[in-house]
Amino acid sequence: MSITEGRLKATVMDADQIRRSLSRIAHEIVERNRGVDGVVLVGVVSKGDVLAHRLAQILTTLEKNPVPFGRLDVTLHRDDLHLRPHEGHRSGTDLPDIGGKVVVLVDDVIHHGRTARAAMDALMDFGRPRAIQLAVLVDRGHRELPIRPDYVGKNVPTADSERIEVLMTEEDGIDQAVIVAG
């Protein structure tokens, strides 16, 4: 292992920036959908579900109307499945009813767009949403599919070799988005 591999190169969002971005995204969701009636948040495991949970809490407080949320495990829907070990994978999917609902898919980072595609595919196995919207904390560019998020926390130009890692207090002990050397 090289001395720089896996090291954080820079912080792109700190805890306050993440909190403010989520707050803004929540307001945009309300504005765009004229409230939260029929809106369901679905987070992509394993960071998107934490973000979706937080967004659902903000929306519930904002609109005084509980917003259902769920988690979607797309491991078995990815087009690079043959490249990754998946033996004994147990699905972490746990969804509320999505039929006829506006599903806001939530993920931490959008890059090539392949996870978002897999998530839409996976979602269709569980029902027919009225519409699907996409919210991400970080858009790092380099799209390989015609997919564009509806809500973006921050656009971060990156080199293709770098990685963006989003840390969430619930799983990592702190809130932070960082660039990691490849």
Add this chain to the structure above:
Amino acid sequence: MAVGSRLRHVVESQQFSRSLLEELFVRSEEMKREPHHFIGRLAGQVMAALFYEPSTRTRLSFEAAMLRLGGTTMGTDNAREFSSAAKGETLEDTIRIVSGYADVIVVRHNEEGAAKRAAAVSAVPIINAGDGPGQHPTQALLDLYTIRDELSKIDGVRVALVGDLANGRTVRSLTYLLSKFKDIKLWFVAPPQVAMRDDLKAHLDEHQVPWVETQELDAVLPEVDVVYMTRIQKERFTDPEAYNAVKGIYRMDKASMALMRKYAILMHPLPRVDEIAPEVDEDPRAAYFRQARNGLHIRMALLDKLLA
């Protein structure tokens, strides 16, 4: 991007999911059973230990874990007195510098929240080895691992936490971890001056974990599977009168052991002062030395998870 996410820092025990705990426990068992399989796993990697508060066991246990995995260690025992902190350098600056030298940093600090501050600026993983009265997550991991190892289960256990519950970071971290399991029941046995803080009680209520607060240890002993004793921490008291009023209030001896269930266990994060009489050590239910040994394997598993 959600696929393949990894463990970056160890700051507080709430961050461990049940599945991650299970993964670490299974790995710890492998390391205990077949240590030769893991020789050289972390060859070429360097662990820095920055200790702003005295500790022998935690520090040696981390160093032993790193060395047994083939890594090397460096560190300072008295970071507060002897390092650049004495010249007024902030923790953040020290971490920025040391993270340029090491692949992982183990931090013990006297201020609550120090580990989170360190993690926010570090280029490499931070492991919280105790932050003042805040948390001590790796101790909680080895405590939970010990419960699982000794009782063969975690769901359904009844645990009494005894002693200094206000300042005892180990009991705080362990309580957070236990709240992730099913049918847990907790007894907080402490004098009012050092009772469990309200933030943790609110957390337990939110997770529907029943708890009882009492000062009567003898009444609780026959009820529980685990008695977790802690030391009243003299160094956390500013007023010596307040310390004298509560020191030595709970003590386990042969007579109190007789009140415990046949298959219950007695734990203690150590060091002990007088909370457990030496005569208890020979009782098979006295698990504290086995508990301390488990610290090595759980820390090996954790370093492996962060670095391998």
